[in-house]
Amino acid sequence: MFIHPWDAGLDEAEWRSWLAEGHDFGILSVNGPPGRAPLAVPTHFTVDGGHLLIHFARPNPVWEAIEQDPNVTFTVFGDYAFVPGPWRAPAGTPPTDGVPTSYYTAVQFTCRAHIIDDPEAKAALLRRQLAHFQPDGDHAPVVAGRPPYGRLLPGIRGLRLDVTDVRAKFKYDDHKPVEHRTAVTEHLTARGQGLDLSTARRQRRRLDRIGPWKP
Template identity: 80%
Template structure:
């Protein structure tokens, strides 16, 4: 992931807050076997004291790749929008000469994967995930010897991803003039398609923190 100086995360709290705000779905990327392409798996994840917890079906082809090479990448992307060229045109030039771009936030974790196969350890992993995604507790107990989860545990494997490095990118034109960034955020809010509104919120948040870009 290429990161310009003005796109980099401002501090650890920025990406941690962004993840905690509900950005909990990403893509696990694992090196392919013997010249094969990488295996990429979309999945929810849970943060557990800095590690990422996921579980996948046992037939998933990712397991052989992980056993061959446990060094993996997990990427989370969100708050993205396409920004038309006329919105970014510099003053004094035709709007059609403006160059379009994409805005987005991305957090990329470099990890070492640890397999979780012990039944009780898998049950604990699921309990932690349910505590995050179903906090009302409106589900049956997750126990090795109780239905429905007990009999289903053999059909999954768990992963604990030990994070070695975190790279962050918040691409919202922070090197552009303040007036232009504010104008684009207003246009995104007015357009209101897809993730336009949260994208505009990210741009305004970064604008408030950075102000005029200083190399």
């Protein structure tokens, strides 16, 4: 993932708080077996300190690939919108001279994967995930050997991704003048389609922190 200086995360807290806002679904990318294409698997995940926790069904073809090469990438993205050319035309030029772009946030983790097959360890992983996704505790106890989860555990495998590197990209034209960014935020808010409103909020937060871009 290429990152211009003006698209880089401002600090670790920025991408961590972005994830905590509810961005807990991403794409696991794994090198495929020799002679086959890489695998990309969409999934929910849970952050657990310096690890990401995932589980998949046992028949998933991702396991063979991970067993051959445990070095993987996990990508989370959101707050994205297409920005049409007229919104980006430089001052004093025809609107049609503007060049369109995409705005988005992406956080990419480089990881080493560890497969979890022990029933007790898988149960602990599921408890950690449920604590995140169902914090009210409105579910049966997750205990190996006890229904309903006990009978389901053999059908899944757990995955702990040990994070070795994090790259965060916030692509919102932060190198453009304040007036330009403010105008695009207003356009996004007025259009209000898809993720326009969350994209506008993200651009506004970056603008408030960065102000005029200083190389």
